[in-house]
Amino acid sequence: MSPASRPHLQSIVRPDSKSGPSGSRPCPEHTGGAHSHPADVARLLPPSPQCCKSASLQQKLESVEASLAANKDRITTLLNIIYDLETSHTPSSG
The missing domain is CATH 1.20.5 (Single alpha-helices involved in coiled-coils or other helix-helix interfaces)
Structure with a gap:
């Protein structure tokens, strides 16, 4: 894996972030930002x-x-x- 792609991956799984990747929100069961669900998950239910x-x-x-x-x-x-x-x-x- 090239070092240029690592900052992008670190920004996705950084535990100090308040939310996950763009268009997602943290799971209410977990306090870490690494676990997230799509913002439109309600449409799937x-x-x-x-x-x-x-x-x-x-x-x-x-x-x-x-x-x-x-x-x-x-x-x-x-x-x-x-x-x-x-x-x-x-x-x-x-």
């Missing part, structure tokens, strides 16, 4: 209403699936009871 709507739909789906599983168990139990009643009341042929 889904909008909040869509995210909430998706979470709500996911919760509804899980609720419906739990209800179906519970109903399946009840139906299976009832069918077993009906089968047992039919077999116990059937006159045995001999």
